[in-house]
Amino acid sequence: MCEEKLEVAATAEGARPLIAVTPRWTPEDDGVLGESLNKLQFDAIIAAGGMPVMLPITKDRELISAYVDLCDGFNLPGGHNVDSTRWGEPPISEEKLARERDALEFPLVEMVLAADKPLFAICRGEQLLNVACGGTLTQDVYQAPTRPGMCHWQHLSDLNRPAHEVEVVAGTLLSRCVGGARILQVNSAHEQCAGKLGRGISVGAYATDGIVEAIELAQKRFVLGVQWHPEYSWHHNKRDFMLWRAFVSAARTYREERKQQ
Numbered sequence: 001m002c003e004e005k006l007e008v009a010a011t012a013e014g015a016r017p018l019i020a021v022t023p024r025w026t027p028e029d030d031g032v033l034g035e036s037l038n039k040l041q042f043d044a045i046i047a048a049g050g051m052p053v054m055l056p057i058t059k060d061r062e063l064i065s066a067y068v069d070l071c072d073g074f075n076l077p078g079g080h081n082v083d084s085t086r087w088g089e090p091p092i093s094e095e096k097l098a099r100e101r102d103a104l105e106f107p108l109v110e111m112v113l114a115a116d117k118p119l120f121a122i123c124r125g126e127q128l129l130n131v132a133c134g135g136t137l138t139q140d141v142y143q144a145p146t147r148p149g150m151c152h153w154q155h156l157s158d159l160n161r162p163a164h165e166v167e168v169v170a171g172t173l174l175s176r177c178v179g180g181a182r183i184l185q186v187n188s189a190h191e192q193c194a195g196k197l198g199r200g201i202s203v204g205a206y207a208t209d210g211i212v213e214a215i216e217l218a219q220k221r222f223v224l225g226v227q228w229h230p231e232y233s234w235h236h237n238k239r240d241f242m243l244w245r246a247f248v249s250a251a252r253t254y255r256e257e258r259k260q261q
Helices: 003-011 039-047 061-070 099-115 124-132 173-177 238-260
Strands: 018-021 024-027 033-036 051-054 073-076 119-122 164-168 183-186 201-207 212-217 223-226
Touching (some): 018 039, 018 061, 039 238, 073 124, 073 238, 173 223, 201 223
Parallel strands (some): 073 119
């Protein structure tokens, strides 16, 4: 695919909706904590016809509410582990947590769901979505049960090429986003996965070893979480770009409906 052609095709559909993206929380070399995003995340949203903005990390609920009111769609990227004390387990590693980011994203998800605005959650984002709805995570993906006779795939694998297949559940939002495809080839880089599903959460796809690879909230306008990283593959994987297009399209529809009110 040609990125330039994708951008032209996307912007021809209408005004760009404003897409809020939460940042990664990263220590810099001098010890100062920073907030950043992979350029590929922005590129995917722009190519799909959206206008991305990065939200600052804050626990100020009034400010978070203002961002929810302002933006048309919300994207949660990958990153640190979700704090397991939120579902009653000690964390396997304090160093792998980003409680500052949790303090932003949990109330953000709560408010986005209440406002019924489009939400696309990736890897850590998918996991946080499940926990925010009352679910749990398996902290070591290789301790999760597999299908009978199956070994685990290498889920801590490679972002730049396919790691394994996932089976899409028919009739789901994910299925509609990828044009009814039943099998997807996805990359993989995660050490945790969804355990008990949260309230209203349904599974959109499983890895062929049985690990949950996508979740959604069917009663909402557009709420989708995927365990893989389509920001790394959208420019060469048609199905992954379709995810970004579907998300941005849902945000554009919301924006147009709000204008008419």
